[in-house]
Amino acid sequence: MNLVIGIYGYILIPIQLIVGLIDEITPPIFSEKVSQELPDSLIFTLKDSGHQIHMESSEEVSDKIFKFIHKYEKNYNWICICDVSIYRPEYFKTGKEGVPMSLFQLNNTCFNKKRYGTLFLTTIQWFVMMLTNAMVIPLSIAYLFQLDVNETSIFLSNTFLLVGLFSLLQAFFGHRLPIIEGPAGIWWGVIFITYSINTQLGLNRMDIGRGMELGLIIVGFCLLCMSFTQMINKISSLFTPLVNGIFMLIMPLSMSGVLLKGILGIDPVQSYKNITLIISLMVLLFLLILTKFKRVKWIHSFSLLIGLMVGWLVYYLLGFKKSFSMEPLFTHPTFFFWGYPELNWGILSISLVTGILMLSNIAVSIQSMLIVKQSKVSKKIYENTGKVTGLSYMLSGMCGTVGLLPLASSSSVVQLSGISSRLPFILASFIMLSLGFFRGLSNLVSSIPDPVIYIVLFVLFIQLIEIGFKFFNLIEMNNNNLFIISLSLMIGIGAMYIPYTFIQQFHPIVGNIIGNGLLISIIIAISLEQSFKLLKLKHK
Structure with a gap:
């Protein structure tokens, strides 16, 4: 367990969790709690599997494991795949036994010069x-x-x-992700x-x-x-x-x-x-x-x-x-x-x-x-x-x-x-x-x-x-969404070229918004998307 948790409770090696969506013995909510305790972990949910995922979806489980190994084999010597059949949140903080884990050694030595070199350069x-x-x-x-x-x-x-x-x-108490807090x-x-x-x-x-x-x-x-x-x-x-x-x-x-x-x-x-x-x-x-x-x-x-x-x-x-x-x-x-x-x-x-x-x-x-x-x-x-x-x-x-x-x-x-x-x-x-x-x-x-x-x-x-563009892959590119994207970009980018002499004619609140293309595009996008959703509900 100490190999996994590492220094001050933070992961030194990648961890992957695999769970069956229809698992009644260990419902997915337990895996989600584990994932929250280990925010650097990856979690995959198999839709048609129950508790015995290695038997019910053996090919899919094997595929996830091999892809996981291939992804990290060049930068890490060990990876970890967890079995969350027995879940105790405090174990992740104290290092006690209770969550069975499979450690897979990818190279000959756990913490060699390559590992420290990667950590230093990163x-x-x-x-x-x-x-x-x-x-x-x-x-x-x-x-x-x-x-x-x-x-x-x-x-x-x-x-x-x-x-x-x-x-x-933020890394300890906020979002717990590697995100820089910088001047906006x-x-x-x-x-x-x-x-x-x-x-x-x-x-x-x-x-x-x-x-x-x-x-x-x-x-x-x-x-x-x-x-x-x-x-x-x-x-x-x-x-x-x-x-x-x-x-x-x-x-x-x-x-x-x-x-x-x-x-x-x-x-x-x-x-x-x-x-x-x-x-x-x-x-x-x-x-x-x-x-x-x-x-x-x-x-x-x-x-x-x-x-x-x-x-x-x-x-x-x-x-x-x-x-x-x-x-x-x-x-x-x-x-x-x-x-x-x-x-x-x-x-x-x-x-x-x-x-x-x-x-x-x-x-x-x-x-x-x-x-x-x-x-x-x-x-x-x-x-x-x-x-x-x-x-x-x-x-x-x-x-x-x-x-x-x-x-x-x-x-x-x-x-x-x-x-x-x-x-x-x-x-x-x-x-x-x-x-x-x-x-x-x-x-x-x-x-x-x-x-x-x-x-x-x-x-x-x-x-x-x-x-x-990856965000756009998550939505359906229908006429309404294409219209929102096009109008928001057109007006937002256009606002960047409005001269200060024009902006200064307005009240400071209005002037600061008019002169900020990013704010205008976000306001337009939110307003239009919520309006289309309300119209869709009324038609239903």
């Missing part, structure tokens, strides 16, 4: 993904708000600390539009920052209340595969312009010239080839990490490097970066609207990861996630950083690497958390050239579009 890759996702938005906001070098360093350190902390809290792109857009509108109204950068702090704190409190009253479960039911698929298409498309400008070296945060274009395109092409290079599995699995390191090295050798200071080496979190929170009704109202609509981001991030992992949604997953996200909003407000959300791009990492275990993710989160206390190290990793960061994110977002 941990580093997760850390790199956390880092790249945590850097782009804060650096853009630092440029927008005209922060100096010291202020930018503090702003980044606060962000790194919160990203690591809440990635850990939609909050990025809201901050840009809010800054543009409110500066026209005479507010300075500190006033806007203090208004955003209070907005995030109140949104976090509301989300906590919704989670404890289980309202979040009802709202999350609105985010069907149709809505999620639209979200997964619109979100990367809304970021594509910013990412492409960053790759080409025309991003306002850091300007490069001449040779940058050629270098960036070569690194991008190199990384795209790596993601499709499946003959050597470790190259494909760690393509993002390899691409980032190669890109960083190439830029460094050609003299494109940022200056940085290792002082001060150690620091503590800075609360109320912009000053003490202040009430601004315009900023507060758009924060509340955005916070509610961002439940779609939570639902999509979880469901996209479950699709990649081939797992099912547990009953309390949204409720638990909402509680941790509510706390993250409140602490983000108190630290003056961008609001954090589960990032849908995390599923891209698992899809590329084929490794869905939480252990490397948890170790990477600890590294990220510690980085927030060592500002000197934060400055060092922040010296990665901006085009390289944008290239890695660009490739990740390509994977998101692929996952979006």
